[in-house]
Amino acid sequence: MLVIDWLFPKNCYGCSKPGEYLCNDCIKKHCSVRWDQTCHVCNRNVSVGSIHIECGAQTYLDGVFCMFVYDGLIKKIVHDVKYNFYHDVFNELGVKMAKFSMILPKFEKLVITSVPLNPKKKNFRGFNQSKILAKKVAKYQGVEYLEILKRTKNTKSQVGMSLVERQTNLKNAFKLTSKEILKNFNNLIIVDDVYTTGSTLNECAKLIKSHNQSMNVYAFTLARAPGGVMD
Ligand SMILES: [Zn+2]
Ligand SMILES: [Zn+2]
Structure with a gap:
């Protein structure tokens, strides 16, 4: 037994059984895994890795994948x-997400990145949960994880903001770490923990596409708000 396991025993959040933070029984009983993926614009079913042609004009993201419905456990x-x-939980969730990434289509020249945290938040929390998840997925997919985006300002929490407020809040909030990097890839997946309105991920995709129009940009999140339609 590792010292860390003794100091912080792993127990399931759902049933308290030791060994994992979220056991398979609780996933089956209490979590909705999204085997069927829906279009992030209109929320109708769509084949994995695509959006409806008619929805494409409303978003910069070429598809959104998510593992769980963001509710309950x-x-x-x-x-x-x-x-x-307590970031170790994200290590475990990252492995689960990585295994789930089997459902993703095989992308040529793929790179994986994550949404950067506000610098203030990162200093406070000490870790970026999206990066932890992204690195696990990249390793499992056998592709590179690269930090492609950086924050240029501390944005406010977007909870309760209107679409216009969110757009103002996110304006010029990100920059590329290097424009050169993008030339090596055709497909890019941005990993984040939760997809709520999609404003942040869409803003990241917009920035990437403004430097590389032919890049396909997808989002892959641990969870997505139930029934949420992009506004
Ligand atoms: Zn359990
Ligand atoms: Zn649609």
């Missing part, structure tokens, strides 16, 4: 971990 875990600074 998953919501509790993500919330708890983010505010209790």
